Amino acid sequence: MSTTQSDRQVPATLRDVARVARVHLSTVSRAMNVETRSLVNADTLARVLQAVDELDYRPNQTARALRMKRSLSVGVIVPDLLNPMIVQMIGGIEGRLGEAGYLVLLGNSNHSDERAKLFLETMSAHQVEGIISTAATEDDDALRDIARFGRPLVLANRSMTSGSFSSVVPDDQQCSELAIEHLVALGHQRIGHIAGPPTVSNGLLRRRGYEVALARRGMPVRSERVQAAVRYTVEEGERACEKLFARCNDLTAIYAGNDLLAIGCLDALARRGLHCPEDISIVGCNDMPFSGRFDPPLTTIHVPLAELGEIAADLLLELIVDHRREPRHVIVDPYLVVRGSTAPALR
Amino acid sequence: MSTTQSDRQVPATLRDVARVARVHLSTVSRAMNVETRSLVNADTLARVLQAVDELDYRPNQTARALRMKRSLSVGVIVPDLLNPMIVQMIGGIEGRLGEAGYLVLLGNSNHSDERAKLFLETMSAHQVEGIISTAATEDDDALRDIARFGRPLVLANRSMTSGSFSSVVPDDQQCSELAIEHLVALGHQRIGHIAGPPTVSNGLLRRRGYEVALARRGMPVRSERVQAAVRYTVEEGERACEKLFARCNDLTAIYAGNDLLAIGCLDALARRGLHCPEDISIVGCNDMPFSGRFDPPLTTIHVPLAELGEIAADLLLELIVDHRREPRHVIVDPYLVVRGSTAPALR
DNA sequence: CTGTTAGCGCATTCAT
DNA sequence: ATGAATGCGCTAACAG
Numbered sequence: 001m002s003t004t005q006s007d008r009q010v011p012a013t014l015r016d017v018a019r020v021a022r023v024h025l026s027t028v029s030r031a032m033n034v035e036t037r038s039l040v041n042a043d044t045l046a047r048v049l050q051a052v053d054e055l056d057y058r059p060n061q062t063a064r065a066l067r068m069k070r071s072l073s074v075g076v077i078v079p080d081l082l083n084p085m086i087v088q089m090i091g092g093i094e095g096r097l098g099e100a101g102y103l104v105l106l107g108n109s110n111h112s113d114e115r116a117k118l119f120l121e122t123m124s125a126h127q128v129e130g131i132i133s134t135a136a137t138e139d140d141d142a143l144r145d146i147a148r149f150g151r152p153l154v155l156a157n158r159s160m161t162s163g164s165f166s167s168v169v170p171d172d173q174q175c176s177e178l179a180i181e182h183l184v185a186l187g188h189q190r191i192g193h194i195a196g197p198p199t200v201s202n203g204l205l206r207r208r209g210y211e212v213a214l215a216r217r218g219m220p221v222r223s224e225r226v227q228a229a230v231r232y233t234v235e236e237g238e239r240a241c242e243k244l245f246a247r248c249n250d251l252t253a254i255y256a257g258n259d260l261l262a263i264g265c266l267d268a269l270a271r272r273g274l275h276c277p278e279d280i281s282i283v284g285c286n287d288m289p290f291s292g293r294f295d296p297p298l299t300t301i302h303v304p305l306a307e308l309g310e311i312a313a314d315l316l317l318e319l320i321v322d323h324r325r326e327p328r329h330v331i332v333d334p335y336l337v338v339r340g341s342t343a344p345a346l347r
Numbered sequence: 348m349s350t351t352q353s354d355r356q357v358p359a360t361l362r363d364v365a366r367v368a369r370v371h372l373s374t375v376s377r378a379m380n381v382e383t384r385s386l387v388n389a390d391t392l393a394r395v396l397q398a399v400d401e402l403d404y405r406p407n408q409t410a411r412a413l414r415m416k417r418s419l420s421v422g423v424i425v426p427d428l429l430n431p432m433i434v435q436m437i438g439g440i441e442g443r444l445g446e447a448g449y450l451v452l453l454g455n456s457n458h459s460d461e462r463a464k465l466f467l468e469t470m471s472a473h474q475v476e477g478i479i480s481t482a483a484t485e486d487d488d489a490l491r492d493i494a495r496f497g498r499p500l501v502l503a504n505r506s507m508t509s510g511s512f513s514s515v516v517p518d519d520q521q522c523s524e525l526a527i528e529h530l531v532a533l534g535h536q537r538i539g540h541i542a543g544p545p546t547v548s549n550g551l552l553r554r555r556g557y558e559v560a561l562a563r564r565g566m567p568v569r570s571e572r573v574q575a576a577v578r579y580t581v582e583e584g585e586r587a588c589e590k591l592f593a594r595c596n597d598l599t600a601i602y603a604g605n606d607l608l609a610i611g612c613l614d615a616l617a618r619r620g621l622h623c624p625e626d627i628s629i630v631g632c633n634d635m636p637f638s639g640r641f642d643p644p645l646t647t648i649h650v651p652l653a654e655l656g657e658i659a660a661d662l663l664l665e666l667i668v669d670h671r672r673e674p675r676h677v678i679v680d681p682y683l684v685v686r687g688s689t690a691p692a693l694r
Numbered sequence: 695c696t697g698t699t700a701g702c703g704c705a706t707t708c709a710t
Numbered sequence: 711a712t713g714a715a716t717g718c719g720c721t722a723a724c725a726g
Contacts, residue, residue: 015719024697029720033721040696058471065702066410068722081437081438081441082438084637091455094453103473106450107451121405125405126408126419127408289429293610294640297642360704361703373705387712407703409703411705412718413703414717415704415705
């Protein structure tokens with residue numbers, strides 16, 4: 001507090017510092033950057049640093065970004081902020097990216113490809129160095145647009161069959177295999193499936209995994225036992241489950257494409273006066289936070305979502321370092337978590 | 348796709364467009380901006396627009412930001428991304444800010460003032476037009492630093508007693524009043540309190556509210572019946588609750604400073620072989636997502652967190668429009684949600 | 695080691 | 711209605 005100034009200061013620039021330190025502006029620039037700092041004389045450095053301190057100088061990152069073409073920011077697009085699973089991933093992403101000095105621009109598409117596209121463009125305009133999308137849908141050419149600009153892009157949680165982008169996803173078919181294996185071991189023979197939207201990879205893949213798992217065991221694969229939800233929400237899960245019940249009244253178990261859908265199933269059961277797991281067993285997928293504390297505690301397939309986010313960040317960082325790097329596809333292993341929503345089949 | 352080019356294009360600039368449209372760069376600039384578009388002739392505008400389309404030109408927001416001193420971005424600092432309540436607020440914030448054309452830079456301080464300060468500085472360097480912090484602690488002079496630069500700042504969920512920043516918080520004392528009122532109505536006389544950290548406003552205020560509510564009813568206020576958790580997490584809630592039990596074994600109810608702490612209390616009860624609500628009633632606070640689905644369903648004080656986020660965004664937007672605006676303090680009303688974790692006192 | 699110069703991509707005065 | 715010129719704050723050659 002060398003000078004008594006008004007409350008609001010106009011930020012100091014390199015010029016200001018240079019003037020006070022009686023050196024050229026470029027010398028200050030060198031002094032500020034760790035890589036070039038060694039180029040500047042010890043006592044001029046001291047003078048500069050003192051001026052910096054005195055003026056409370058902070059480099060303007062926008063100007064740096066413009067000049068260096070490095071914004072030190074990346075965009076992260078999510079389909080739904082109220083989905084605890086997504087948030088887990090954001091945590092992993094943000095943590096890793098933060099360590100690397102990047103700031104995260106967050107965009108919540110709210111399940112809308114339209115909005116996702118808007119974010120893609122806005123973030124692109126903001127010169128993000130890369131983008132992680134956890135909201136990829138199959139027919140999402142907005143993502144391709146981004147790639148055309150050479151902006152690194154990685155898909156997390158959901159992928160695209162084309163495989164042209166780096167991605168990290170759980171082994172979705174294996175998720176289903178684990179769920180069916182568990183249910184069959186409990187004696188269940190008529191197992192329904194509430195699938196995720198067919199437009200997103202894990203909706204499709206988990207459904208396929210369900211069918212494969214049944215077929216492999218010589219069990220009938222009936223399409224009327226599958227009902228896809230239009231979105232990964234509790235409400236849509238409930239709705240889908242009711243449709244399923246309207247068609248099939250002999251099911252003893254349901255495998256839901258994710259935990260939110262599973263909770264929706266629980267609601268649908270309750271509406272019909274049915275009990276879980278006594279009347280019907282339910283297996284979720286993803287193991288969202290607190291899923292073990294529900295009533296009943298949810299048997300589900302654990303997916304390491306935070307780790308998945310970290311890997312997505314790593315993949316993006318790789319790509320940022322070398323844009324021409326070949327896309328990599330990481331698949332992480334899920335595992336079964338048995339809790340209270342499954343029980344031996346009685347019928 | 349007029350020309351067959353390589354996959355990766357270098358983004359077009361105003362100059363490129365100007366060259367193709369055979370006009371001066373500044374004309375293109377005018378044409379791109381809605382406010383100045385009327386200044387340009389209809390058919391030159393058409394030429395420009397065609398060139399823009401042809402080259403797939405997108406304005407570089409970094410350059411704009413540098414020139415206009417408007418980054419169209421704001422920073423949001425949160426203490427914990429794994430806290431579902433916080434996420435609710437982010438949703439509200441991001442939604443409102445997105446509508447206004449702003450992008451959100453997200454920073455997760457992970458309960459560390461150190462990291463929060465780092466984010467504040469990094470975001471500031473990125474020229475955010477304002478900052479919303481949901482991680483304010485009482486002794487947080489980093490926040491004051493930001494304000495010195497004249498960067499608009501609003502505090503959400505947590506406030507600072509100084510009151511020099513705009514803020515939006517729940518009526519924390521009222522939260523406690525509602526909780527105590529409910530418990531007393533159920534016949535509880537010996538009510539413990541797991542408080543949030545005393546360094547954050549709602550930790551302190553809710554504790555005070557608890558004391559005031561007891562005193563108002565002529566009930567004894569005993570400090571040994573209060574245990575503060577060092578953080579708002581399930582684990583710290585459990586730990587604090589165990590400390591409390593070690594001191595007091597005659598409590599019939601506990602009011603927890605938030606739902607996470609309440610869940611921790613549930614864990615502590617379970618450890619001791621006690622049941623909720625039969626042995627001890629528990630009231631949480633905030634009404635986090637899914638709290639009604641826990642076992643037992645949590646009786647809690649509902650706080651409209653998403654709305655709180657929206658208000659925070661509005662306050663910030665106001666401040667961005669006029670930096671010298673007086674700080675405003677919005678207080679939102681909580682209400683009681685009775686579920687299954689509370690029952691009449693038996694002792 | 696330090697100063698000079700030249701932009702990064704854009705908006706905005708000022709001329710014309 | 712458009713062109714010319716200037717500079718936002720910074721880094722990166724290039725000289726000296």
